[in-house]
Amino acid sequence: MHRKEAALARAFLIAVVFLAIAMFAGTLAAQTPPVAADPLAKLDQRIAAAQSSADNAWVLVSAALVLLMTGPGLALFYGGLVRQKNVLALMMQSFALMALITVLWALVGYSLCFGGSGGFLGNFEHAFLRGVGAEPNSDYAGTIPHMTFMIYQLMFAIITPALITGATAERMKFSGTVLFMTLWFLLVYAPLAHMVWGKGGVLNAALGGRFPTLDFAGGTVVHISSGVSALVCALYLGKRTGYPRQPMPPHSLVLSFIGACLLWVGWFGFNAGSALASNGLATSAFVATHFASAAAALSWSAAEWIKNGRPSALGAISGSVAGLVAITPAAGFVAPMPALFIGFLAGVCCYLMVTRVKALFGYDDALDAFGVHGAGGTIGALLTGIFASRAINPIYHDARGTALPVGWLDGNPRQLGYQLIGVLVAWTLALVGTFVLLKIVDLLVGLRVSEEHEIEGLDITQHGEEGYNLEA
Amino acid sequence: MHRKEAALARAFLIAVVFLAIAMFAGTLAAQTPPVAADPLAKLDQRIAAAQSSADNAWVLVSAALVLLMTGPGLALFYGGLVRQKNVLALMMQSFALMALITVLWALVGYSLCFGGSGGFLGNFEHAFLRGVGAEPNSDYAGTIPHMTFMIYQLMFAIITPALITGATAERMKFSGTVLFMTLWFLLVYAPLAHMVWGKGGVLNAALGGRFPTLDFAGGTVVHISSGVSALVCALYLGKRTGYPRQPMPPHSLVLSFIGACLLWVGWFGFNAGSALASNGLATSAFVATHFASAAAALSWSAAEWIKNGRPSALGAISGSVAGLVAITPAAGFVAPMPALFIGFLAGVCCYLMVTRVKALFGYDDALDAFGVHGAGGTIGALLTGIFASRAINPIYHDARGTALPVGWLDGNPRQLGYQLIGVLVAWTLALVGTFVLLKIVDLLVGLRVSEEHEIEGLDITQHGEEGYNLEA
Amino acid sequence: MHRKEAALARAFLIAVVFLAIAMFAGTLAAQTPPVAADPLAKLDQRIAAAQSSADNAWVLVSAALVLLMTGPGLALFYGGLVRQKNVLALMMQSFALMALITVLWALVGYSLCFGGSGGFLGNFEHAFLRGVGAEPNSDYAGTIPHMTFMIYQLMFAIITPALITGATAERMKFSGTVLFMTLWFLLVYAPLAHMVWGKGGVLNAALGGRFPTLDFAGGTVVHISSGVSALVCALYLGKRTGYPRQPMPPHSLVLSFIGACLLWVGWFGFNAGSALASNGLATSAFVATHFASAAAALSWSAAEWIKNGRPSALGAISGSVAGLVAITPAAGFVAPMPALFIGFLAGVCCYLMVTRVKALFGYDDALDAFGVHGAGGTIGALLTGIFASRAINPIYHDARGTALPVGWLDGNPRQLGYQLIGVLVAWTLALVGTFVLLKIVDLLVGLRVSEEHEIEGLDITQHGEEGYNLEA
Amino acid sequence: MMKLEAVIQPSRFESVKDALREIGVEGMTVVEVRGHGRQKGHTEVYRGREYTVDLLPKLKLEMVLPDALVQKVVDTILKTAKTGKIGDGKIFLSRVEEAIRIRNDERGESAL
Amino acid sequence: MMKLEAVIQPSRFESVKDALREIGVEGMTVVEVRGHGRQKGHTEVYRGREYTVDLLPKLKLEMVLPDALVQKVVDTILKTAKTGKIGDGKIFLSRVEEAIRIRNDERGESAL
Amino acid sequence: MMKLEAVIQPSRFESVKDALREIGVEGMTVVEVRGHGRQKGHTEVYRGREYTVDLLPKLKLEMVLPDALVQKVVDTILKTAKTGKIGDGKIFLSRVEEAIRIRNDERGESAL
Ligand SMILES: Nc1ncnc2c1ncn2[C@@H]1O[C@H](COP(=O)(O)OP(=O)(O)O)[C@@H](O)[C@H]1O
Ligand SMILES: Nc1ncnc2c1ncn2[C@@H]1O[C@H](COP(=O)(O)OP(=O)(O)O)[C@@H](O)[C@H]1O
């Protein structure tokens, strides 16, 4: 096994060096020409510039907020939930993805997600970010630089695989994680992202897909895909040694608490930023996001209070995350009150998933990546079909441009069907894709650490360091 | 007592369920129509749209920053100052308020603060956020969606009660806290917010109140109200078991340090965001905020250096918070140099409050919520009357629209009197309101935990969990 | 020695009091008149206002992000790397600089950096911020309030000296640190900042300096200056007691991890904010920043994987910081692919600096301030001269306004020479200035703590407090 | 010489320490321990998983004493550490052959 | 009475505790310690600086037992704490003169 | 067999450990403790409240040794742990009846 790893390391180095050259090559290709000033309407252009600057400011801030969600947000949320001996391993996995996915994104990832107009996958049109410059790409965001759209979308591609690490926690090899995530990003995330958000994607509701699925900020693309894949990983890897007999309490709920708060705040960038402009829709998504998080924290806490006689901080923060997950697809489509309702429901459902369903089936979804993201994402995607309203987001029009009903309550029952299709596609792709990739990676470098290593902890065995050295 | 709590829990559940229905009902009501395009001046409208987007971006970011102040900011600042066994309890209180106040706000809170035009309290005009949509509410903020104003104001309503938990720390029941905060928000915060900031409010300086009190970002509404209420709570609850004989050093100044830094950064959203636009006034408030914080950190540290022979990190961060509190009402009215001066003074005064006055009277304001927010808020409110200048914020005009002097040094000595009135109103409402509510809650569910529970710690007894489980 | 300190404390108090008076005096001076509306072109003015609001929003957010880099970002990054007994001392040093530099900046610092148009240093034109108001200063940033530019630049002046504390860690007296940093800011930072960024500065590329050095966000001004000064400090102070025989592992890589993530996110404000507008250039700098950080984290990790058989979290975060440092001068001049390349190279080089070169020479640069910032900054400054491209930033024009080549690959080989000059100037000033100031401060109050104090720890001996009190 | 080990409730420590100082006993070594015994623990619930924590935080005081002092110290601890509730802890006594002060190689009771 | 001190692998603690409960031994005091011995440690690398960590986390169980019980307890620990790998730890036995229950001044074996 | 307990200054630990290794003593158990004695503590001030910290961090080394080795070990510790300042700590010696190696049930001195 160790030989395999050494091999991988070497392969990795070669890849990286090759990369360097590729980049160098890319340098010329990528140099985009400056924006050519339209000579006709100077004034008009200045207004457009002001509008663009305003929207650009908001989306850049949002991109920063979404990165903040992964690091340190998610890293802390997950890192605090594991045992002390694995805290760095969890944080390192999130951080490694911040680096790894970014480079993949620059080389081919963005293009695979948003290049061309295929039904199921992008193309290499924007490989090495060719043709991604300061001018807007009107298909995706008409008022901000194409490059702003690119970097914003990258942040979503980073956090999605990172979410999966909650299920593989405390027992998966780092080498295996790196290889698996690379493949998963290219073969599961990219296609799904293109289908739902890409031009021509079969599920794209905004750009006339065959099965218009409403997914404002990633209920299917981010949460169902990662959550369901997390379940597959948990089942494939098997339980942690000693689970469930041995107690494995979170080593620092303080860290998890910080992480959860940063997730909440960062989610404003995630959802409200998805308006890709600083307009009323952004505000509406912002409000829906905040309300759902609050309602879910409340309902999960209430459930605990009834069941255990007292609510816990872990319950409250878990609820808030559940609410944020569920509102993600709906954020830009629903009014504040439905948002409260969606959050409220998500809090209760995810509480049951995590406390009952998991116990029932006995799989070891260590940090409940499936219980929260898989379940919450699915609930949210379906409820979006019910509560989406043209008053908030007139996404459908007739020939004369008059807005058509969007969700069920708005008068468009069929939308629920489309949502169901979208959900099924996401589930299927995640289930099949993840299983196949796990098998492959298992053969190549192995997935699970040895039992001694698991007992000693991943920080020492995978990374040669410890999270805390407090004996002064 | 436990029966009472069970009862409360059940009541809570019922309330929550009821809520769900209410929300559902609300769903239709709240669906606001899209902005109707003014057919006359397309161009004019596009400029307005650009301006709105710019301001909206800033205020949305500010809203996110203010939420960041409570969670994780304040939660960490307070959580680090208590003993290890109570860290989660403190954090949970802040988080619970993020959830609880949000839901109350959506249902009636916003309307009670900003609905109608009464002199002392809002009305139900905006209950369930009816009529709060994408169009601006020109009374409050003419360039941003009404809903942006609503969500921004919510963040203030969240942090204010959270500040009080610094005085009740380490001994108050969670059930009692939840009930007390609910009532306090509705009966103390809402009226005061309306009086100072609401249309027609008797203290509203911008919308022609009878006693125009200058409070740019919440010196009276946020800091005096919470700080003075904190004092009442500390006196009513009595001292912590073992205080002051037994040492109770902060369990993690590292956490408090992180919290203080996030408070400083978040405060830019709190103060500069209160300009409700991304203009020069926002910048001016931003600068005043930063300067006051720095000067106060310096003066508190200097005081310690003189007194103890060395300055402490706790002193420096406490000073910075004191400075931020004191500049809050003045931020949008004073020039940079007066801001430095206000901060400098606040640092010294709060240092004396916390080290001398508290010791003198012997009340147990555990984390100095009164010493910093009550005292700092009062100082700031009064100094605002002295340093406010029309050069920074021409809030008063004569008929011909020429700016009139604002503060004393600007040529309007009477302002100091108005400030005094505002301060007195805030103090009175906080003193009386809080005392009455504490009595009520004490009778209903009780306020203080048993001595055993206090010794065992609130994390275990109130929430059934521990902040750290390092023996793994 | 203790007498000396008491003296210093007293001197400090006097200074502070004097300050208060100065501020008071300043209050009137600083009151800037409101913006006079141009009566001719109301419409034009409204467009300008919208544009200004948009840019202002972005730069204000960026200012907040850069402050976030120092506190808590850098404070955590450094605080986690030291031993438990020194954690507060490190954090306190960063925080003290947030306060100290701010006050100095308001009094004279800003003016020394950006006042007048001298070749080597500013003047007192803007002392007490006289003449710094809401109108833009067209020399520096034509669309945002002059005061926004001022506060944004302040944040750079804060973090630069804070970076040096990584080299003096665990053994330098707080009194000595305060005095040294005050002098260093006035006599090393201010001149360099003016030369590179100030109007008329000999190295200023944008405002026609004699030796146009490209430094978009501070490769020379921030990183070389602090990094090289750090080396001098490390050599002057000598090794920590017990170094290198005694192991001194980081007491909490968890803290360092949080800090590194906040540095990454904050750096968006640092680099993209340096566009001083919310335009395509800001986006371009944002992207370059993110890519360089990712590539460097990857290459450092790869190096570790080869060398040690496994990559570490500390390695990954160190790499990312190295990449961020190296891209700083280039951010606004290079395309995404070169940014990846610069980051990739910086990761490997800094890895070698920190692991090999330091061991070779044996100086005790405790937290590798020189190895990362000195080395990374130098690499970045030089590579900027190679990859800078007019396609990204047409900073040079001919008479007819057509853009001229900027970097070597762009067709302007001489730029590399200018970069070299800039680097040499920065190195020289840092080397000489720092050495002289250390000598002076050593004589006045002493630099190094006694060995007992060093063993007991700086938290207790310098600040009279402890970072953690977990035995509760 | 005798070695006295006392396992007590952390909340009583300050009082015990003060009382011991009053009877002139300064030297002691304190260890943070976790105790298991008759005293019932509490349950914690994390996302539905229940843990019964039956290892409770205690402080262990170790004192090596001249035989003459033992009785007095025992009485003092019994008095000041007692709350009367289950979990108050134990005192154990055992022989010590020799004590040496590292600073100056002093041996025997004078080293204490 | 005898004092039994057992230094064991933390990962074995739960099993040992359960086994002891089964044979009716409740009272014990647990200390987190670091052990040094035959068992090799591991190396950690921080920015190129290598540390060999040869102080490994162990748990030390302290039990004062009536002589009658000692053998049974020793056997139970040997059975449940054993993994067969270097580093399993030791059991040490030493005499205790007296035991006192603070709560009620009970003395001797009945205090255990 | 003898049990040697040495309370020392943490800053001396590395040297002591190395010296012991040189004389062939590997096995030991280390406990982080807090010590109270002649050595004065320091005061900390938090928002004006003063605390005198008189429990200072120490390390306690526990070694069970064959009688033959005791003297040598004592001397080594005395030599390497000494700084000459108050607070250097103590060495205590007491009898141990039995030692057992969990891994292989070995008993007596050969188990050390
Ligand atoms: N036989 C024993 N050996 C060592 N320590 C013991 C023993 N019995 C109890 N203890 C310690 O004494 C503490 C209190 O004992 P417990 O039985 O809970 O209450 P009480 O002493 O009041 O009967 C335990 O937590 C444990 O640390
Ligand atoms: N002579 C000794 N005195 C005290 N504790 C010891 C002694 N020898 C070993 N130990 C403790 O026992 C643990 C295991 O010992 P070690 O030699 O590593 O493995 P094993 O007991 O299987 O031979 C050590 O980590 C240490 O804590």
Ligand SMILES: Nc1ncnc2c1ncn2[C@@H]1O[C@H](COP(=O)(O)OP(=O)(O)O)[C@@H](O)[C@H]1O
């Ligand atoms: N009688 C005692 N029993 C147990 N430990 C003791 C005793 N006296 C001192 N110690 C331990 O030895 C340490 C050093 O003792 P102290 O009196 O401070 O200095 P010195 O040993 O140099 O006289 C103390 O901190 C404490 O941990």
